[in-house]
Amino acid sequence: MSKVILGENIEKFFGEGKEKTKVLDNITVSVEEGEFVSVMGPSGSGKSTLLFALGGIDRVDKGRIVFDGNELSAGKEKKLSDIRRTGMGFVFQQPTMLKNLNLLDNIILPAVRQDRGRIEQITKRALELMRQAGIEELAKRDITQVSGGQLQRAGICRALINKPKIVFGDEPTGALNSKSAETIMELFTEINQEGTAVMLVTHDARVAACSERVLFLCDGKVVSELRLSKYKEKDMKRRMEQVTGQMRVLGI
Template identity: 60%
Template structure:
């Protein structure tokens, strides 16, 4: 299986002097083409920092991150930004959107850099995605006029605008009720089934159980890993039980 992103011995610290704290202590991890990876661990274990490092969103202090064969430490910020925009999508717990734009324009905006001549095509793509995720009727709404679940669906549309190879999600269901969270996870599963790789940071065993590979982090290292069959909707309780058993084994 082809590796899209490879992190080799990643080291990352925050703070200075006596306040300096190592968050990642030589972590190696990869994302394979078309796979679904979840990252779990207690608060402060380094799971979000690993996601930001692998996506090139945050710099690292040591080690190497390769994206499609490119060492991202050796390319400029503009090229790195273009690489993220063309090959990656991002969904966060609280989607960051502009209050002065409606839902449709918020979805389109990040994809417009260098594509202003293709505005009509971008709009068509955004509307097709909105229809797919069930928010087509909300395109003219302000971001304050929709629910949290609808806003998260808009965030997923935005992440898919450039047909990325991988989508990163940092606690994408953390602010949602259980029913809405399940609906959002159904979308991630559909996206993954179509060939897009997904990496989600989560504290929720139900969310992690959708993945085929789960990395369990503790104290800045990968403490353990669990592999499951590709999710097909069957035996969800059995998958969740395997995740929770592993969590108990390593004390997280």
């Protein structure tokens, strides 16, 4: 199995002068093709910064990031933008949608911007993704006419519209109730099983327990790694015990 993304010896600083703080401290991390990885750690440990760095949203100060053979740390912004749009998907805690577009139009927007000539095929794919996410009947609804969980599912559909190799999620269930969060994780698990790599930042042990591997960060460093792939997917009790046990050891 080959690496879909590699961050090697990456460092990231915030602030200047005496206020300068190292947020990522010589981290090396990778995600294999089709792998499901979660990132956990206390607030301020660098979880989201790591995610944004690997996704090419934030530039790193040292080290290199390679995605699908392209070195992001050396790329120009136009190239980075194209790579993010076509090769990656992003899901955030609060989905950012355009208020003047309905759910379907918000989902197809990234793909239509890339190729207006394929709008029929793009729409067909979007409706199939919405069907898979259980929101196909909401296609023509405004974003103010759906629940938070439904909006998040639409955000995942949008992240998948260009068939990315990896989907990044920053606390994608953080603003949802337990039932909606469970539905979202079922969807992430399903798309991962179809071959898309997934990397999620989370505080929730239930979310992390769905992944194959959990990285624990503290003060900008990976301090522990937990492999859950040896446990059956349905054995959530054992998976949860492993995650919560490691959280207790690290004081998270």
